[in-house]
Amino acid sequence: xxxxxxxxxxxxxxxxxxxxxxxxxxxxxxxxxxxxxxxxxxxxxxxxxxxxxxxxxxxxxxxxxxxxxxxxxxxxxxxxxxxxxxxxxxxxxxxxxxxxxxxxxxxxxxxxxxxxxxxxxxxxxxxxxxxxxxxxxxxxxxxxxxxxxxxxxxxxxxxxxxxxxxxxxxxxxxxxxxxxxxxxxxxxxxxxxxxxxxxxxxxxxxxxxxxxxxxxxxxxxxxxxxxxxxxxxxxxxxxxxxxxxxxxxxxxxxxxxxxxxxxxxxxxxxxxxxxxxxxxxxxxxxxxxxxxxxxx
Numbered sequence: 038x039x040x041x042x043x044x045x046x047x048x049x050x051x052x053x054x055x056x057x058x059x060x061x062x063x064x065x066x067x068x069x070x071x072x073x074x075x076x077x078x079x080x081x082x083x084x085x086x087x088x089x090x091x092x093x094x095x096x097x098x099x100x101x102x103x104x105x106x107x108x109x110x111x112x113x114x115x116x117x118x119x120x121x122x123x124x125x126x127x128x129x130x131x132x133x134x135x136x137x138x139x140x141x142x143x144x145x146x147x148x149x150x151x152x153x154x155x156x157x158x159x160x161x162x163x164x165x166x167x168x169x170x171x172x173x174x175x176x177x178x179x180x181x182x183x184x185x186x187x188x189x190x191x192x193x194x195x196x197x198x199x200x201x202x203x204x205x206x207x208x209x210x211x212x213x214x215x216x217x218x219x220x221x222x223x224x225x226x227x228x229x230x231x232x233x234x235x236x237x238x239x240x241x242x243x244x245x246x247x248x249x250x251x252x253x254x255x256x257x258x259x260x261x262x263x264x265x266x267x268x269x270x271x272x273x274x275x276x277x278x279x280x281x282x283x284x285x286x287x288x289x290x291x292x293x294x295x296x297x298x299x300x301x302x303x304x305x306x307x308x309x310x311x312x313x314x315x316x317x318x319x320x321x322x323x324x325x326x327x328x329x330x331x332x333x
Contacts, residue, residue, distance in 0.1 A: 038092050039067035040121070040148070041085040043078045043105055045097030046071050049127030057125065061096065063145050072101075082108025091118050094148060094330075098126015103170055103309035106327065110158055110169040121148045121330035128310060130239040131172040134252070136332030147332050155325040156252040159236050162321075163306065163314035171327070172237035173246065176298065176306035176316065177213050178230045178262075212264035213300040219259070220293045227289065230270075231262035232298055232306075234320045240310075245280035255324040259296055261289035295321040 042061060046054050054071075061069060067090065070081050078095065082105045085093050095105040102122050109115050123144045124132030132138050135154075137147060161168045212228040219225065233240070235247030235258040250258040260283070262273070269287050276282040283290050297319040298304075305315045 038090060040064055040092040040094045041088075041090040042066045042069045042094045042096060043081050043085075043101070044069060044071045045078065045095075045101040045125075048097035048101060048125045050125040050129075051097075057096070057141065060141050060145065061123070063142075064094065064148060066094075076104060078104035079108040082106075083112060086112045086114055086118060092121070092151070093118060094121045094123065096123040096125060098124070099128055099131055099172060099310045101126065102131060103311060106158070106171055107169050110326065115327065119151070119153050119328040119330060121151075123148070128240075128242040130242065131237055131309070133239050133243060134172070134237045135329065148330055150333070151330055152333050153328045154253065154331045156327050156329050157236055157255060158323045158326040159234065159257065160321050160323060161234075161306070161308055161313070161318060163316065163318045166314055168308050168313050169323075170236070170308045171252070171329075172235070172309050173240045174234045174306050174308045174318075174320065175240065175246075176232045176304040176318065177215075177300075211302075213302060213304050215298065215300040215304070217259075217261070217299075218297045219291055220295060223291075225261075225289070227261060228264040229261055229300070230264060231260075232304065233260040233262075234258075234296060235260065236322070244277060246277065248280035248283065253325060255322055256292045256294060257296060257320060257322050259291040259293060261291075263287065263289060295319065 051057055072078050078101050082093055095102045109118050122132055124137055129138055137144050158169050161174055215227055215229045217225045233246055235250045238245055238247050238250045240246045247258040247260055265287050273282055273287045276285055282288050299317045303315045306318055
């Protein structure tokens with residue numbers, strides 16, 4: 038089946054849309070659709086499956102991919118569809134993990150070869166809303182950072198946009214009295230700055246926040262940043278840049294199939310870089326739920 042391509046024209050790395058569309062011709066697509074508004078990629082992905090497509094390619098960043106995945110995952114034919122990405126966003130954290138962070142022509146070569154791997158999905162439920170993701174969800178301080186992460190900052194700062202927004206959010210750094218239930222077997226009550234629920238390894242444009250995460254091991258990697266003195270947090274930030282923080286006493290780390298989170302005050306969560314909701318939130322791994330095109 039020829040691929041169905043969904044393009045986000047305002048993705049961070051798209052400067053010349055006509056040039057990108059010309060490059061995409063090599064994929065010999067059944068159809069190329071250009072989104073006009075947020076959320077449309079999800080709708081188009083559902084329409085593609087209803088029209089019989091079994092290969093859908095997102096052209097954009099982590100947010101575009103997340104929309105496409107939600108359009109696929111909510112369909113009863115999800116396991117019969119494979120998904121790929123041409124990474125043209127600001128951060129491209131998921132593409133980095135699967136070896137698709139080269140130039141556009143190299144990504145197209147990989148998508149033409151269509152080597153796939155079965156990867157896990159995560160279902161996040163917050164209130165009555167459910168959202169799927171492939172990479173990372175973070176709450177607490179990360180939620181505040183995402184509120185600062187405007188499209189203008191993304192355009193102006195590019196890959197440094199997350200760090201710029203984190204700096205802007207620092208004056209609002211606060212601890213959340215958090216209750217976490219892990220696999221319905223362990224309950225933790227901690228004063229936290231951050232909760233990270235990871236399927237992939239990278240966030241914020243390449244920060245290895247969950248360096249041991251595996252996309253197909255059937256487990257969530259849960260990284261908790263407890264309230265600590267400023268000097269410890271500064272040291273921890275340096276360790277995070279190197280992916281060495283999991284051995285730190287300043288981090289609580291768990292692996293689990295599911296986790297629920299409640300906090301005071303309520304913390305907001307982002308999913309694959311997009312702010313989606315607040316707590317209480319529940320996360321559950323869905324093993325090998327999606328076929329994804331990867332680099333050999």
